[in-house]
Amino acid sequence: MSGVTDPYPTAEIRARIHAGATMSLVGGGQELQFTAMGTRCRVNFVPPPGKARVTAEAVVDWVAAFEAKYSRFLPQSLVSRINAAAGGDWVPLDPEADRLFALCDQLVFLTRGILDPTALPLIRLWDWKTGRVPTDLEIESARSLVGWRLVEREPGRLRLPRPGMALDLGGMGKEYAVDQIVALLAQRGVTSAMVDFGADVRVAGPPPDGRPAWFIGLEDPARPGNAWTGLSVRNAAVASSGDYVRKFEIGGRRYGHILDPRTGRPVANGVRAVSVIAPSCTQAGMLSTAACVLGAIDGLRLLESAPGIAGAIVTETGTVTTKRFYEHVPS
Secondary structure, three states: OOOOOOOOOHHHHHHHHHHHOEEEEEOOEEEEEEEEOOEEEEEEEOOOOOOHHHHHHHHHHHHHHHHHHHOOOOOOOHHHHHHHOOOOOOEEOOHHHHHHHHHHHHHHHHOOOOOOOOOHHHHOOOEOOOOEOOOHHHHHHHHOOOOHHHOEEEOOEEEOOOOOOOOOHHHOHHHHHHHHHHHHHHHOOOOOEEEEEOOEEEEEOOOOOOOOOEEEEEEEOOEEEEEEEEEEEOOEEEEEEEOOOOEEEEOOEEEEOOEEOOOOEEOOOOEEEEEEEEOOHHHHHHHHHHHHHHOHHHHHHHHHHOOOOEEEEEEOOOEEEOOOHHHHOOO
């Protein structure tokens, strides 16, 4: 995401991230903290001797370029340009964007269509700040614009065929960024790292304090800020999804922020949070959100059917886990 000319507001985003970034020594390694992509980001790593600052700069540069290119909230981003061209011309893609949009195929396939990058028309209808509930007519109209199968893709270009269609990579972008930062750190000789972007986490190698594995707490949706259990992981990712923070209530009915694209409405199946352990953060994030939408029974089936996956689903009445979940819980 670099070149002689940059069509995206990367320099502006980089300056904003740098302005709030901090770096400190923690537990035998470096800890870089900053805000990006609308969330708090934390990167713990042990750099090669003398490479702490340049490694941190590389992390910030990559994240700034990624946000500038793919955020739907920035009018100059590639995603915003694609959305603005809906119903019109094709939009050219570079090889990196081609790969990312190809990953959307996997997102839709792995989640059985529960997560859909074209769901933005539905997302825009709901306002969790003001508590606005859209009408049935508005929802049905927006649903006609949702469906990844409608997107036209060819090597090097993409087109949204219907006016009003729009992309949002929020269902995978942050998790994808976590995986890419882990890869970037490995390329720079880092053998111990934890990347945490808004509680979507991936770790590589052992922690620098000598423990055999990293410890990651899972937040209790009934007591935000407290953990209901913790996981011991190494060379794996943990992602959690839930609707217990961003929500509103009207007439005793609760509306969380996770939408079911099949209905256009917030899920109301009793699930409060799902945590998934997977080889990559992208996969963990996909599956955790999909399980939230599917509900405890079908969500657990989805997790059990995915190779190399473990997870837990916290509902209003209890917790259900995959068979291998407790292999990751310290005794």
